[in-house]
Amino acid sequence: MLEGKPLADKMRPDTLQDYIGQSRAVGQETLLRSLLETNEIPSLILWGPPGCGKTTLAHIIANNSKKHSIRFVTLSATNAKTNDVRDVIKQAQNEKSFFKRKTILFIDEIHRFNKSQQDTFLPHVECGTITLIGATTENPSFQVNAALLSRCRVIVLEKLPVEAMVTILMRAINSLGIHVAGASRSTDPLSHSSNSSSEPSVFIEDKAVDTLAYLSDGDARIGLNGLQLAVLARLSSKKMFCKKSGQAYSPSRALITENDVKEGLQKSHILYDRAGEEHYNCISALHKSMRGSDASASLYWLARMLEGGEDPLYVARRLVRFASEDIGLADPSALPQAVAAYQGCHFIGMPECEVLLAQCVVYFARAPKSIEVYSAYNNVKACLRNHQGPLPPVPLHLRNAPTRLMKDLGYGKGYKYNPMYSEPVDQEYLPEELRGVDFFKQRRC
Numbered sequence: 001m002l003e004g005k006p007l008a009d010k011m012r013p014d015t016l017q018d019y020i021g022q023s024r025a026v027g028q029e030t031l032l033r034s035l036l037e038t039n040e041i042p043s044l045i046l047w048g049p050p051g052c053g054k055t056t057l058a059h060i061i062a063n064n065s066k067k068h069s070i071r072f073v074t075l076s077a078t079n080a081k082t083n084d085v086r087d088v089i090k091q092a093q094n095e096k097s098f099f100k101r102k103t104i105l106f107i108d109e110i111h112r113f114n115k116s117q118q119d120t121f122l123p124h125v126e127c128g129t130i131t132l133i134g135a136t137t138e139n140p141s142f143q144v145n146a147a148l149l150s151r152c153r154v155i156v157l158e159k160l161p162v163e164a165m166v167t168i169l170m171r172a173i174n175s176l177g178i179h180v181a182g183a184s185r186s187t188d189p190l191s192h193s194s195n196s197s198s199e200p201s202v203f204i205e206d207k208a209v210d211t212l213a214y215l216s217d218g219d220a221r222i223g224l225n226g227l228q229l230a231v232l233a234r235l236s237s238k239k240m241f242c243k244k245s246g247q248a249y250s251p252s253r254a255l256i257t258e259n260d261v262k263e264g265l266q267k268s269h270i271l272y273d274r275a276g277e278e279h280y281n282c283i284s285a286l287h288k289s290m291r292g293s294d295a296s297a298s299l300y301w302l303a304r305m306l307e308g309g310e311d312p313l314y315v316a317r318r319l320v321r322f323a324s325e326d327i328g329l330a331d332p333s334a335l336p337q338a339v340a341a342y343q344g345c346h347f348i349g350m351p352e353c354e355v356l357l358a359q360c361v362v363y364f365a366r367a368p369k370s371i372e373v374y375s376a377y378n379n380v381k382a383c384l385r386n387h388q389g390p391l392p393p394v395p396l397h398l399r400n401a402p403t404r405l406m407k408d409l410g411y412g413k414g415y416k417y418n419p420m421y422s423e424p425v426d427q428e429y430l431p432e433e434l435r436g437v438d439f440f441k442q443r444r445c
Ligand SMILES: Nc1ncnc2c1ncn2[C@@H]1O[C@H](COP(=O)(O)OP(=O)(O)OP(=O)(O)O)[C@@H](O)[C@H]1O
Pocket: 007, 008, 009, 010, 011, 012, 013, 018, 019, 020, 021, 022, 048, 049, 050, 051, 052, 053, 054, 055, 056, 057, 135, 136, 137, 168, 219, 220, 221, 224
C-alpha cells in the first residue's frame, strides 16, 4: 500500500459516510446533502483551498450517479481544449435525446478555462444538456463567467480543521497497519494488515500524528502524502543503516517520529500557496497592517509570506507602491527606502534580504501617513474619465513654440516665465473650463 500511487489517492473515500468534516456544506441537515441523497444534482461550483475535498466530493457524486445510470465525465481545465468540451457536449446531447440519459461534467480547476472557453458550455448548462460541477481554489466571482455562475450553486468548502485531519490520518494509519506509540490514541487492531515476516512493525509517535495534522494546514493531500513519505523514508533508512553497518537486515520495529513527519513535509506547501488566494490575502493583510501602523502584525504577515517561499522582489515592489500611496509626502524618504530595499533584495536575495524587508516594513508601519497626493491624483483621473466630449485644448500660452509657424499661431504667447518675476505670478495653468478647480479639495469636476 505504501509503494506506487500517492497515499492520498488510495485513501479517497467513495461515500459521503467516509467524507470527513465539511459539515457546513454537506452536513446532515444541509440542502446539498438531501439533493445528493436523492440524486438530484444541481450544477455546482465547489470552491475551497487545495486538498480540502473538492475532487473527492465530485468522486462521491460520480459513484452515486453511476448507480443511477447517469454519465459522469471528468475533464481537467489544465489540459482540456475547447474541442474536448465540445465533444463531451455532443455526446451528452446524443445520450439525452436517444437514451434520456443525463450527463454530469466535472471540470477540475475550472478557473483555468478562460471566459470564452467557459462560454462554450453555458447554453448547454442553461438548457439542461449537462449538469456542470466545477472545482476551483480561486474565488469564483472573479474566475467564473457571471452568467455561468448564476446558474450554479456555489458550495464553499473549508480548510479541514486539525481534528478532521487527525481522523483522516488515523484512517490511513489503520489501513496501513501502523501502530500508534503513545497513550492517547489507539489504532484499530482489526484493521491492521497482517504483519508479514519480511516487514518490520511500524509505529508512529502519537505526537507525530498531531504534528502532521497541524502542519498539513487543512490540506489532506499534504497530510497523507507526508505520512507516506515519512514511513518510506524511515523504512529505507533502516535498511541503509543495516547495509552500512554490515548487519543483516532483520525486520523488527520502525518508529516514525515527529522529526520524520516534519521532514516529510515541504515547508513551502505547508504555510503558503504562492499562486493562489493566500498570496493575495497575505499581501493585503500586510498592506493593511502597515496602513494601520501595527508594526508587529506587519512583521507577522511579511514573515508568513517569506517563510512560505514568496518572491522577496514581489513584496519589495508592493512596498514601493505603499511608500507613495499611504505615506506619500508625510515622509518623502519612504519612497527611496522602498526602492533601496528592492535593490538590496535584488543584490543579495533570500534569506539575507529578509531583514531588509523587515526593516522597511517596520519603518513604514511607524511612519506618518498621508494619502493627499494619492487622492488628489485619483480626483484628476476621475475628472478625465467623467469628461463629456473632447478634452479641452492645452492653453496656447502653455505651449512650446519651437518653430516660426507655431509662434505665428500664438503658441507660447503671453506666457510669463516665473524666474523673471520677483513677485508671485498671476497665471492660469489649467484649461479654461477647469479654471479654479483644486484637485486637492474637490472630488469631482
Ligand atoms: N473531506 C475529506 N474526507 C476524507 N478524505 C479527504 C477529504 N478531503 C480530502 N481528502 C483526502 O485528500 C485527498 C485529496 O483531496 P482532493 O483531491 O479531494 O482535494 P481537492 O480539494 O480537490 O484539492 P485540489 O484543489 O488540490 O485538487 C483525497 O484523495 C482524500 O484522500
